[in-house]
Amino acid sequence: MPAESSYDCIVVGSGPGGYVAAIRAAQLGMKTAVVERDRVGGRCLNYACIPAKAVLRVADVLQEIRDAGDFGIKTSPPEVDFDAVMARRNKVVETLTSGVSGLLRKNSIELIEGTGSLAGPGAVAVDGRQLTANTIVLATGSVPRPIPGTEFGGRVIGTEEAWALSKLPASLAVVGAGASGAEIASAYARLGTEVRLFEALERVLPTEDADISKLVDRGLKRQRISVHTGTLVRDVESRKTSVAFSFGEESGEAEWMVIAAGRGADVDSLGLADAGVGVAASGLIEVDGAMRTSVAGVYAIGDLVPGPALAHKASEEGVIAVEDAAGLSTHPISYIDVPRATFCTPNVGSFGLTEAEAREQGHDVVVGKVQYGAVGAGTVYGDRSGLVKIVGDRQYGELLGGHIVGSRATELIQELVNTKLLEGGYPEVARTIHGHPTLSEALMEAARAADGWLIHG
Numbered sequence: 001m002p003a004e005s006s007y008d009c010i011v012v013g014s015g016p017g018g019y020v021a022a023i024r025a026a027q028l029g030m031k032t033a034v035v036e037r038d039r040v041g042g043r044c045l046n047y048a049c050i051p052a053k054a055v056l057r058v059a060d061v062l063q064e065i066r067d068a069g070d071f072g073i074k075t076s077p078p079e080v081d082f083d084a085v086m087a088r089r090n091k092v093v094e095t096l097t098s099g100v101s102g103l104l105r106k107n108s109i110e111l112i113e114g115t116g117s118l119a120g121p122g123a124v125a126v127d128g129r130q131l132t133a134n135t136i137v138l139a140t141g142s143v144p145r146p147i148p149g150t151e152f153g154g155r156v157i158g159t160e161e162a163w164a165l166s167k168l169p170a171s172l173a174v175v176g177a178g179a180s181g182a183e184i185a186s187a188y189a190r191l192g193t194e195v196r197l198f199e200a201l202e203r204v205l206p207t208e209d210a211d212i213s214k215l216v217d218r219g220l221k222r223q224r225i226s227v228h229t230g231t232l233v234r235d236v237e238s239r240k241t242s243v244a245f246s247f248g249e250e251s252g253e254a255e256w257m258v259i260a261a262g263r264g265a266d267v268d269s270l271g272l273a274d275a276g277v278g279v280a281a282s283g284l285i286e287v288d289g290a291m292r293t294s295v296a297g298v299y300a301i302g303d304l305v306p307g308p309a310l311a312h313k314a315s316e317e318g319v320i321a322v323e324d325a326a327g328l329s330t331h332p333i334s335y336i337d338v339p340r341a342t343f344c345t346p347n348v349g350s351f352g353l354t355e356a357e358a359r360e361q362g363h364d365v366v367v368g369k370v371q372y373g374a375v376g377a378g379t380v381y382g383d384r385s386g387l388v389k390i391v392g393d394r395q396y397g398e399l400l401g402g403h404i405v406g407s408r409a410t411e412l413i414q415e416l417v418n419t420k421l422l423e424g425g426y427p428e429v430a431r432t433i434h435g436h437p438t439l440s441e442a443l444m445e446a447a448r449a450a451d452g453w454l455i456h457g
């Protein structure tokens with residue numbers, strides 16, 4: 001049945017930004033369509049966040065089996081059936097993407113397959129067909145960028161391909177030790193691949209707090225990853241079954257090279273210039289705090305706009321955009337307080353300012369640090385070396401940042417984000433009763449340390 005052509009809201013792109021925007025628009029009574037040229041759920045569900053976490057979960061299970069002896073369980077050495085690993089990965093993706101399709105249907109949102117572009121005021125063209133709407137939300141995400149001197153192709157791949165390999169590689173060279181690179185290195189090394197990880201800057205996870213980077217560096221090396229920081233990869237040559245390269249004074253070869261060193265907004269198909277949508281020198285679309293572009297009625301969200309390129313940030317921007325379009329009052333996002341998660345081992349969760357950033361900004365900085373070993377759960381569950389670091393401002397007890405490395409850090413960080421959002425500070429975290437024995441008690445102790453009365457430690 002041919003789709004209708006007139007809507008209240010058209011969303012271009014069905015990733016975590018686009019599909020959430022569409023559902024919220026439908027909830028607000030807008031007749032809504034989503035245009036998608038590839039697969040429902042966007043890159044996040046099909047190629048990026050979800051496949052990555054599905055494979056990382058396998059590496060974590062494998063690790064637990066290998067460590068089982070520490071808990072008094074005898075096992076024979078586990079074997080990785082990579083075909084089965086990837087079959088599970090695909091099933092996870094399918095379950096979640098069909099869930100999104102179901103949500104679109106449930107909310108009477110029309111899914112239009114094809115490439116959308118702006119086509120004059122209030123109009124979107126989809127492969128030659130003209131659709132109209134008062135509100136248009138651009139949510140087309142981002143595409144990988146190679147490092148200077150390289151191009152994708154042959155044995156040089158991006159992060160999305162790295163999570164979709166059909167055979168467990170014998171060796172990998174991963175370029176870029178940010179969140180994506182660290183996750184790929186940590187998963188494949190534990191699955192049995194020989195991994196070299198390269199980072200041009202001086203430390204792994206270079207945007208995290210320096211204390212966190214140090215522990216992650218140690219953890220990655222413990223997984224037998226050969227970590228090269230402050231190192232540029234050059235002379236990359238893709239061959240038939242391998243890729244050759246040089247770094248420092250050395251040369252190397254790997255089955256695949258994964259470039260995990262940056263992405264750019266996917267705007268080429270959108271017709272932004274003709275439509276008059278302002279784009280910054282960075283290639284990102286310029287928006288205000290309500291996600292409005294320079295063209296009335298046109299919004300942009302997610303990886304297309306400034307702020308951390310994260311799925312949950314995209315979703316929140318989607319909600320803000322359509323609520324603004326519906327005439328509700330919205331609040332701009334405090335981007336620094338968006339939780340950041342890196343799912344490598346050791347796990348990393350953070351938000352807000354690092355200690356160095358807080359000092360640079362002239363805060364009266366107070367730091368509370370405890371290892372997981374300070375609380376009972378660290379010992380009970382077998383992770384004493386995890387670390388919680390709280391960065392605060394002494395004057396009003398403000399929570400400026402939280403940095404956690406260790407088991408379940410990606411889950412634990414949320415408590416500090418919520419406390420800040422609810423206008424609590426570290427003294428409030430210190431006085432909130434936490435269940436025992438839980439790892440979250442380490443957050444309470446770090447807050448007590450910041451407040452000057454650490455009990456356990």
Ligand SMILES: Cc1cc2nc3c(=O)[nH]c(=O)nc-3n(C[C@H](O)[C@H](O)[C@H](O)COP(=O)(O)OP(=O)(O)OC[C@H]3O[C@@H](n4cnc5c(N)ncnc54)[C@H](O)[C@@H]3O)c2cc1C
Nearest residue numbers: 013015017037042043044048049116141302303309310311
């Ligand atoms: C390997 C990897 C792992 C990641 N892991 C995490 C993680 O664990 N947690 C996290 O928060 N973030 C993670 N991210 C980042 C996250 O994937 C992005 O921030 C998120 O996908 C952005 O969502 P989006 O809605 O802006 O766009 P996308 O998810 O990129 O979706 C955009 C959609 O738009 C479609 N599209 C593009 N152009 C058009 C057009 N003209 N017409 C119609 N459709 C179009 C695309 O086909 C795509 O489906 C990861 C990224 C990568 C690469």
